[in-house]
Amino acid sequence: MRILGISGLHNSEEFKRRELPGLSDREYRISQGRDSAAALVVDGRVVAAAAEERFTGEKTTGAFPVNAIRFCLDQGGIGLDDLDLIGHGFAHERSGLESGDDYLDRRFTEVYDPERQLDWFAEHFPGAEVRSRFTPVSHHLAHAASAYYASGFDDCLVLVADGRGETESLTVYTGIGGKLEALHTVPAMHSLGTLYGVFTLYLGFEMAMDEYKMMGLASYGDRTRYERELRKLVHVRQGPEFAVPLLARDGDLLQRETHRGVLAVLEELFGPAREPGGPLEQRHMDIAAAAQVALERCLLHVLRHYRRQTGLRDLCYAGGVALNCSANGLILRSRVFDRVFVPPGAGDDGTAVGSALYLHATRKPETPIQPMRMPYWGSSFSSEDIAEHLATRTDVSSRRVTDEEELLAETAQALERGEVVAWFQGGMEFGPRALGHRSILADPREARMRDHINNLIKKREDFRPFAPVVTEAAASTFFEIRGGRERQYAHMLFTTRTRQEHRDRLGAVTHIDGTARVQTIGADANPLLHALLERFGGLTGVPVLLNTSFNLRGQPIVRTPREAVDTFLRGGLDRLVIGDHVVVPGGVS
Template identity: 55%
Template structure:
């Protein structure tokens, strides 16, 4: 059996523009159904998965994932006619929530309802009876399935938290012997994801896209400065109720679509909203800090409530939904002692709901126990001939040569130690927002000033943004506060932990202001070539670790093809590109990279 999963709501953004012309770009993004993707699964597991933004170049797009669908079919060597079901990670049905005002009714009729999804499929792929193949999976169930069925846990408590599903924002489920059961849900009025997005907007960033920037900003602030206002953001009540009072400030349909009422209240509490081009001040850092603390405490409250309500609740935890991409909160939960083991699906946002919808539908027809996934290398792979053709576009200012594996590793290790920033492109593309060693930019984590150089010159982004260390599994506990035997928790770069104090000066480019790091543990079996490079760097220079960030520039999705990799390298300040068996360097470098 083959099941194709899709995410996104193709008409969501256009409907909002029609309903509310004149909104700025940030307000337009306050919609449901972004981050569209496709995933193909079969009885042997995940075959392929890809986000649409990697194909059309529009970050966070909600457009129908036609290109991603074609990529998945190419990887599998099948056609759409070979697919048994198409599972969509949303299921909107008529309810009172969509009949409260004209806005809600028009949203349902023009963007959400089943007929719209059938019309979208029919317009893309005419001549098929989609009413027989389309399966609509409730959004939080899709998220839950994406985590549970890939966790390897037979029994688990599943926590899904995001902006909203259809009518809920947080769900707690029990998973036993392959079956998922909803235990408790929290309404959209108590949405932790929307709360985080609204404050992201208030701080001058893009909601629905830049929440990770707020997470990175928070350690610079002091949450105690606004402790008295924390209850206006979120708080737990007796009986396990969670409330987000800020969202109650959105009283009209327009305010519910733009959150202008909530923004006004934030200005009353914390001062004027930041313009996107204005400098970041201590005040902004303190707001980010109190928001992050509220999120962590609220997630612990929800989880503790679930475990206390049922003494037989499984002590293994699966997490998904956009909030599960908050690495700092994940680290707090992992260290809380509330659960034994924890698994976060690496594409935890809405792109991962395509994967979950497909897995859920597959398991309805082919029951099976959850299987622990390894690395999400589920995108396309490209051959040496296509790589060579892409490299041919480089002009005379570059040295390009094909090298044996050991020589390539030796040269890249030397370049990085010499201060070069190297793009690394190998194998199948990662699925999810993290670059995990196949579409990465690499640098020396011990180099003073490297973080500032990468932020300002290479990535052209905010100076406060941290970078991740990619460390060999066998050395992870030496440098970081990671218990031996728990290294695999960190393989997907979804948890922060503390850098051991004696190594913080040694690792200035990957140690955040609070001593933390968003670690990627690299295992030989699951990422052999990336492991070999880090091993070589460690053997050569004494530190078995590299700084790892995504291979993209400001405003650009992570590169997908050799052509994109070469073009991005050429228009950047990157010093070298290792792609397949090839190494390209700029001849203008005077040390370490003058030629291959």
Template identity: 40%
Template structure:
């Protein structure tokens, strides 16, 4: 099944300031693409402090909670099921303008300066049938464009931020919206060819029969994980054996057109449950790791098959771009990089539904308004951190004293085993902390993994941490594969840690010998680069453990006040606000992570893997 080519022949609008908006079942976001002021993007949960925050119109939310129609009832049930409870919700009539003003902070722009808004009728809060002319009232000078479908947005999300003028484009998630042009069916995967400013759709594969996101979600739910927890399944998979995979694999059909088939959940879940029971809040069993292994291996094969179909259709195209929620699966991404036959891979830094807003803004600016294409080289797209005067007030309000610190000072603290928060400049738009909202630690000792997990992040001990490494030295420490495709600036690819060096990187080497790597160039984050450089000079290891600046169940911090509150509420030793350092009065005593039920559980999983 193929969709229409959707690109207009000529720009239709001279909009200088384009706003993209989205609110889907995974969260809400806003993005600006301005001819004069560049690119900004921010998810709503960073602004509200409530993870997975959604926007709804007042009428829409009332109808959904009351089950006004079959559609409303289905939406309520789907969100309840996905998140194990209805997600945090905010009324667009009240919350949208303050959120957008925060996004525009520091710019000489207001709502009246927005020339174009691009969103979609498939998004909550912005559907014409629900909100009418609300956007036109809030943004009086903006043309409002709503014509894009869910997977069309993913296609442009994959391609427009990339550096390529021609690329294969693969999108994959659970599904988009019901489409009248497809008899109310929903798309779960698309295979396309992007060239210049055109998007040619080659194949569209449908939910539920060929939905990789649905299949992964069903297995993850059996493991006790909900929407947004898919990374837990991927991390747990490395502790599993292939016993269940070998039983299930014959039922997986991989087809020449890039689609796949697998029995419906009612048929395969009883077999999975016999292997290991459905997990709610209880302990993980070795069988649960085998279940995670099975679905992780199958999703890798599904995605690799789809990329292979694109390669066969486009044998002279060197690059492939990925988007959709499944593109957050860094192990599957790496299988595509290594085995699909393309020379270059680009993954949008926020490839899931929360990245729709940026995709909409880029589409409006570059496709509709004729702005020149420009790669989005970094993910530091949030509004700038507080001015120095505002930061002084925040520090005074919280009773925090600071001192200037050099990179050598910070490196020495990290080498002593201190765990430091780093807050600077605009926040990362995507789900990975890349050095502006990060928690940093020494990557050398395996104990640091358990300390940060149990005493700082308060999450499961089986979940690995990622490294950030100086780009110029990355190949020395990690097996990056082919030269020319060895960058991972958004922490969305997995590479083997070089075997001879794994003992020096115990805190970031996963149980299978790999790491989800961030490669860093000096020009992208000079201060973090300088810290890593100093740590390398001191220890011989130009690598740091880098995890997101938040606690379990909370979004990544957005403001300096958020950072201070997070720092004070956990076992972090110090906080860097730019180059200003504050330390707790005495070194934090990190209790022995091995003295816990979670550590015993982890040891059972490791023993299970070694027994294989």
């Protein structure tokens, strides 16, 4: 069975710009349906998946994923009419709207109505028969499926938490015997994702994009300074219940579309909001820390309740909130569950994968779904493709190194000398993290390397940490990872502590609070990067590298050789290892 899954809501921001003129760009970003993507599942296996942003260059775009769809079909060697089913990770219904609101009615008709997806297919794939094969999948169910069916777990608890789905913001499921059953939902009016996003907005960042910045900033704050204020805004109740009465302060349509009502309350409590790009004060750090604590407290409250009620010992977890690595690390370290799985595409792009997996599981349950290892499901290029592009460049020097041992030894030596290396190999990763195929790599030992990459290459805020990638065999030596849990860190979605005795040796990848967002690599998952880590470890005694995404500020992760070379030059990196080619700026390599 061949199933295509898609995510995103085309025209969502454009509708808001037309209907509500005069808002700020940050306010227009507050719209549902970003992170559009496509995924192809064939007989229970993900064979291709990619976010539309990688093709258009518009970060977090919600545009109809026509380029991603075409890529997936090309990878599968099929056309649109060869598909058995098409799923979409939203299933809005007009009955869920507030009656009599013309704005919401028009938005449903022009953006949310599943019929609009058929319109976009007809526009981009004229003549293809889609209607009989198209199935909307509720948003949280698609998230849940992206985690449960990819995990390989038989029986587990499944948590979905985000800004909102159709009408809900948190759902708890059981995943038992291949079936998902909902136990509990929290309506959008009490959304943890929206709460965290509004604090992100208050602190001068972009909502629905920069929450990870607030997460990093929180580590610099006093987690207790504003604890009393947050407890007034977020109430933990008996059983699995919690409430976020703060969000009710967005009283009218304009406030709900901009969160001006909630922001006014935050300014009353904490002082003026930070202007974008303005100086960061200690109170900003303390506010971020308090919001992080509130999020973690609510998540653990829900999870502990359902762990006791169901007796299920494993957890799958997805939704935008599941990209909060600090909260994920706390959940894992709490030992409430034996195993925790978060898919690499935990955000809305992952509902493309999830909607396809859900349809497979419900329509063809006799064919098992293949658990995932690494999500290298995107564009890849042969050595010949790369050479063809490099032959057109006059601004770089390149040479091919066909001996893999020579390539690895040379790259390890360059890293040991302090070079910053762009690393472009194999299929592009799915999800927001660079997992060793579209990475910038560097020596992790000196804190000054972090500052160098932040200031000169990535041109981003200096408080933001970089992640380490480490061999599975060495992970528990350098980081506080329990033996047997190394593979849970494969997707760079959990923080843990760098062991005290190694913090000075890992200054570029250890955050201010002693934590690190670790990615572990096994030889079976990424043989080339694993071998490079071993070579670097042989030179330095540390089989760890700094690993950050191969992109610059405001740019999606690179997809093609052209983007790789252009970004390499703009970023001022020292060398690019792209396939079996070594590239340096100008001169002689």
